[in-house]
Amino acid sequence: MLGEPQLATLKAVCDTVVPEIERDRDPDGFWARKASDTGADLALAERIGSAPPEQLAGIAQLLDGLSAKGFGTADQTAREQMLAAFAGSSPEAAAGISALVSGSLFFTYSLPDPETGQNPFWKTFGYPGPIAAEPAPEERIPLVVPERDSESYEADAVVVGSGAGGGVIAARLAAAGLSVVVVEEGQYQEGSDLQMLELLAYRDLFYRGGPAPTADGNVSVQAGSSLGGGTTINWTNCLRTTPWVREQWAGEHGLEGLDGPEFDRHLDAVTARIGATQECSDFNGPTLRLKEGAEKLGWEFSRVFRNTDPSRYSPETAGYLGFGDRTGSKQSTTRTFLRDAADAGTRILANTGAREIITESGRAAGIKAIYRDPVTGRSSDVTIRAPKVVVAGGSLESPALLLRSGIGGPAVGTNLHLHPCTAMIAIYEEDQRSWWGAPHTGVVEEFANTGDGWGFLIETAQYTTGVGSSAYPFNNALDHKSLMERFRFCSTSIALLRDRGSGRVTIDANGESVATYSITDETDIKNAQLGLEAQAAIHEAARAVELRSLAPGLAPWKRGDDLSAFISSTLAPQLAAGGQLLFSAHQMGTCPMGTDPATSVAGPRGELHDTPGVWIGDGSAFPSASGTNPMITIMALADRTADAIIAS
Numbered sequence: 001m002l003g004e005p006q007l008a009t010l011k012a013v014c015d016t017v018v019p020e021i022e023r024d025r026d027p028d029g030f031w032a033r034k035a036s037d038t039g040a041d042l043a044l045a046e047r048i049g050s051a052p053p054e055q056l057a058g059i060a061q062l063l064d065g066l067s068a069k070g071f072g073t074a075d076q077t078a079r080e081q082m083l084a085a086f087a088g089s090s091p092e093a094a095a096g097i098s099a100l101v102s103g104s105l106f107f108t109y110s111l112p113d114p115e116t117g118q119n120p121f122w123k124t125f126g127y128p129g130p131i132a133a134e135p136a137p138e139e140r141i142p143l144v145v146p147e148r149d150s151e152s153y154e155a156d157a158v159v160v161g162s163g164a165g166g167g168v169i170a171a172r173l174a175a176a177g178l179s180v181v182v183v184e185e186g187q188y189q190e191g192s193d194l195q196m197l198e199l200l201a202y203r204d205l206f207y208r209g210g211p212a213p214t215a216d217g218n219v220s221v222q223a224g225s226s227l228g229g230g231t232t233i234n235w236t237n238c239l240r241t242t243p244w245v246r247e248q249w250a251g252e253h254g255l256e257g258l259d260g261p262e263f264d265r266h267l268d269a270v271t272a273r274i275g276a277t278q279e280c281s282d283f284n285g286p287t288l289r290l291k292e293g294a295e296k297l298g299w300e301f302s303r304v305f306r307n308t309d310p311s312r313y314s315p316e317t318a319g320y321l322g323f324g325d326r327t328g329s330k331q332s333t334t335r336t337f338l339r340d341a342a343d344a345g346t347r348i349l350a351n352t353g354a355r356e357i358i359t360e361s362g363r364a365a366g367i368k369a370i371y372r373d374p375v376t377g378r379s380s381d382v383t384i385r386a387p388k389v390v391v392a393g394g395s396l397e398s399p400a401l402l403l404r405s406g407i408g409g410p411a412v413g414t415n416l417h418l419h420p421c422t423a424m425i426a427i428y429e430e431d432q433r434s435w436w437g438a439p440h441t442g443v444v445e446e447f448a449n450t451g452d453g454w455g456f457l458i459e460t461a462q463y464t465t466g467v468g469s470s471a472y473p474f475n476n477a478l479d480h481k482s483l484m485e486r487f488r489f490c491s492t493s494i495a496l497l498r499d500r501g502s503g504r505v506t507i508d509a510n511g512e513s514v515a516t517y518s519i520t521d522e523t524d525i526k527n528a529q530l531g532l533e534a535q536a537a538i539h540e541a542a543r544a545v546e547l548r549s550l551a552p553g554l555a556p557w558k559r560g561d562d563l564s565a566f567i568s569s570t571l572a573p574q575l576a577a578g579g580q581l582l583f584s585a586h587q588m589g590t591c592p593m594g595t596d597p598a599t600s601v602a603g604p605r606g607e608l609h610d611t612p613g614v615w616i617g618d619g620s621a622f623p624s625a626s627g628t629n630p631m632i633t634i635m636a637l638a639d640r641t642a643d644a645i646i647a648s
Contacts, residue, residue, distance in 0.1 A: 001049045002056075006063040010048075010100075011041040012072045013063075016079040017104040019477050030124040030485055038119060040107035047103065062086065062096040080476055094578065095217060102470040109484065110198050110466030119465065126488040127435055127465065133317040135191040136328025141227070141338060143188060144181075144347045146371045146380035153347065155181040157388035157645070158367055160354040160401065163229020164631045165618035165638040166392030167333030167341070168270060172642035173388075174344035181384050182338070182346060183367070185353035185393070186226035187374050190334060194324035198466050201323035205233050207396065211467055214503070214515045217577035219420050221515065222585045223394055226324075227350050230394070231332035231631065233322055234585070235439045235462060236306040238276035239628035240267055241636065244453040253623040254595035254604045263636060270635035273340075274307035274331040281306055281441035282315045285432030286460040286491035291442055293538030294458075299446035306438060307331040307631075318438040322462040352382055355511070357389055357405040357614060364389040364613025388645060392618040392638070395587035399505045399620060400513035402591065407611045408601045415589035416503035417625035418517055420575075420582045421494040422532050423461070425472065426539035427546040431488045434463040440629075447527070447534060448498075448627065454523050456531045457496045457628065458538065468492070471581055473552040483548075493538065494583070495531025498627030499524050505590050519575045519582075529571045532580070536567050550581035586630050591620035606641035607648070617641050 002010065014035035023031040035041060048059050071082055087097040112119050118129050144153075156178040159170045166182065174180045189204060202210030207223035214221060224230035241263075250259040257263055281303050283291065294301040308318075312329035321330050328335065342348060351372050358366040366385040372378070391398045395416065402408035439462035447455045468487070474480050483490075501524050503517030519525060536547055540563055547557040547566060551573035557566035573579035593616065594600025597609040606621060608614040619634045621641070626633045 002045055002060060002063070005067060006060055007041075007045055009063045009067045009072055010045055011036050012079070013066070013083070013100050014041040014044065014104040014108070016076065016083065017101050017474065017477060018108045018481065019076055021478065021481060028124045030121065031481070033120060035104050035108040038108050038111050038121070040104055040111055043107040043111055044103045058092065058096055059099070062093060062100070076477065101474050105470040105474065105480070106466040109469040110464070112197065112199070121484070122465065124485060124487070125465065126431055126433070130196040130320055131317055133196070133314070133327050135194075135326045136312065138191055139339075140190055141188070141334060141342045141348060144349050146349070146382055148380060150381045152383045152385065153181055155179045155347070155384060155386045157390060158183065158384045158386040159390040159392060159617070160367060161229060161392035161394060161398070161618060162227050162333060162338055162348070163224060163392065163394065163618065164231050164333065164634040166229065166390065167231070167337035168635050168638040169390050169392065169617045169642045169645070170341040170346055171337040171344070172639065173645060174341045174346045176646045180341060180346040181386065182341065182348045183352040183354055183369050183382070183384070184227050184348070184350050185397075186224070186350065188227035188350040189324060191326055191328065194326040196317070196320035196323045196326055198323055198464055201233065205324055214517050216516045216518060218518050219418055219582045219584050221418070221587065222583070223396060223587060227348070228332045228334040228338065232324055232334065234631060235322055235629075236308055236330055237440050237629040238271055238274070238305040238307055238632050239443070241633045242448065242627060244449055245624070245626055248453055249623050253593065253600070255593060255623070256604060263640065266636040266639040267632065270639055271305070271632060274336050275309060276305040276307050277310065278303050278305050279310050280308040280313040280318070280329070280438070282437045283441055284319070284434060284437035285430070286434050286493070287437070287442045289426065289428065289432070289491050289542040289544070290444060290458065290460055290493060290538060293542035294444045294446070296541040297537060299444055301442060301444050304441050304443055306441070315437040319435045319463055322439055349382065354393065354401055355404060357401065357407060359405070359407065359611060362611065363387070364611060387613055389614045390617045390645070391591065391614065394618055395590045395620040396505060396513050396515055398616065398618060399590040400507050400511065402601070403507045404511045407614065408591065408608060409597050409610050411592065411599050411601050413505040413590055414502065415592050415624075416505055416515060416517060417499050417588040417622065418503065418584035419496050419586040419588070419625060420499060420517075420519060420528070420584055421496050422528055422535070422580055422582065423471070423492055423494045423550050424532065424535035424539060425548040425550070426491045426493070426542075426544035427486055427489050428491060428544055429489070432491045434491065439463070444538070447530065450527055450530065453627070454498050454500050454527060455627065456498060456527050458531070458534060459494050459496055461492050461494050471550055473548070473550060473554070475553060491539070491544075493535045495528070495535055497524060497528050497531060498625045500624070502589060525575065528575055532570050533567050536563060536570065551579055586619075588619045588622040588625055588630060591616045592623045593621045594623055605644035607644065615641060615645055
């Protein structure tokens with residue numbers, strides 16, 4: 001925990017990042033309100049206090065250093081200069097200052113008042129906050145809860161993970177008459193449990209508490225961690241696998257049948273079960289601007305299919321579905337495949353993390369896991385004996401499980417693909433009401449294949465006040481607060497890169513997953529830069545009045561300025577930490593399927609090369625990046641792998 005002097009310095013940092021600024025006209029108190037007025041300093045202190053000991057020590061040392069320089073008594077200009085000077089003193093200090101600044105912004109603009117449920121800045125944004133949607137009727141999946149310090153179960157198959165892949169395989173195996181157990185490290189929330197609030201969602205539904213950088217700081221990663229996995233918090237985009245990806249996986253990696261009607265059958269089956277439809281894909285302001293800009297440029301734009309139940313859908317609540325959908329409209333695995341599995345007798349354990357795969361005579365024999373009660377903290381050692389083990393914990397955790405178990409071969413953890421996204425902020429003359437309607441209902445596919453199957457999609461992103469404010473570059477307090485005053489007029493686009501290059505997942509001394517990733521492939525660099533240029537062109541065509549990229553220190557473009565000069569300045573920063581901010585909501589690879597055990601972990605149907613009975617059933621099985629939002633591809637491949645497991 002931080003001491004009182006450190007807490008005082010932390011409060012001063014927060015109020016430097018979001019200070020009180022005098023304005024003659026300030027009807028909502030926006031300019032007069034500082035960070036600590038919302039309790040941001042206390043929330044950030046709590047977050048820092050729960051960090052690993054080495055990170056806590058580093059932040060404490062940084063705060064002590066600022067205090068020794070007289071930070072607490074300095075004026076605003078001197079404080080901003082001190083923060084900049086400390087950030088320039090070393091990479092470690094730069095990372096620490098960045099964490100303090102982004103944390104200050106995140107909590108200032110997202111922390112709700114405990115009595116009203118509203119953040120006081122939201123009034124200026126025109127943001128209503130989570131609408132009190134009627135929760136779906138309680139149709140909870142029954143869970144198995146270990147009661148003793150040690151519990152054992154037996155089954156024909158155990159599935160590790162309950163997301164897009166694990167849910168499909170569990171349902172298929174159960175329907176075939178197998179006894180199935182599903183274990184999920186995250187908790188189970190449904191209906192009235194879900195408040196659709198950004199802060200609570202990160203805490204309860206996201207991997208490691210929300211957006212977190214890779215170990216090298218190059219990419220901010222978001223992933224699901226709850227029953228239903230990523231399908232609980234994703235944006236419900238049902239993009240089918242492209243023909244060129246299917247051909248590549250079939251021809252270069254030996255995934256037979258992927259380029260023909262056999263895989264069409266799997267795609268059709270999963271999209272039918274989750275009710276993929278265009279009926280509920282209303283366009284909010286950002287999507288309309290994307291459509292208008294693309295059409296003026298003559299670029300391909302299409303409405304997205306989404307896994308949505310029209311009878312429960314409302315555009316007023318759909319904007320929050322990335323924080324969990326209490327209405328029941330989102331057809332996640334908890335409402336489809338896991339429900340089917342449970343109805344067929346599958347036993348499901350939430351709050352249960354798999355630690356090791358048990359092998360006997362070189363074959364799968366089950367798993368060892370740990371159950372942790374999310375309320376009391378009580379733990380239980382869990383052993384599940386089963387001759388079939390399906391690894392579907394996601395591309396960050398599936399390789400960690402194999403590495404802890406000492407199986408999978410030399411390719412485990414390699415081939416990490418992230419679909420790294422660049423972003424562009426556009427300011428328009430009208431309120432964009434970005435919080436209304438589903439986050440992503442249209443897509444520009446003009447550049448999906450710029451050559452040999454590599455390229456990018458242009459999409460819109462979910463409205464968030466916390467991540468949104470902390471992602472906007474902080475050049476100085478006045479500039480950032482001026483931008484936030486116009487937050488309601490902002491539209492954010494992303495260019496989602498089908499990355500040819502890759503990163504890696506390893507494990508640390510405690511056996512925990514560690515991801516590293518950098519963009520070095522020449523094709524990826526070219527397409528990432530083209531993605532920035534294309535976003536600027538779309539917004540300019542849609543009559544934006546100002547553009548900003550997410551690299552610090554760059555001047556904005558304003559209507560009438562030279563757009564080519566702005567684009568040139570935007571392409572100058574590196575695609576790495578300290579340069580253009582990169583995001584990832586899709587993780588793929590790390591346990592790829594293929595024919596060569598030197599470069600793949602599993603065979604073309606998903607069974608490990610070196611350990612019969614262990615199967616890969618999630619996005620980690622991808623031989624390369626899919627280039628589209630991957631849920632449908634994960635589900636279809638899982639359906640295909642389920643056929644092979646049943647046949648075995």
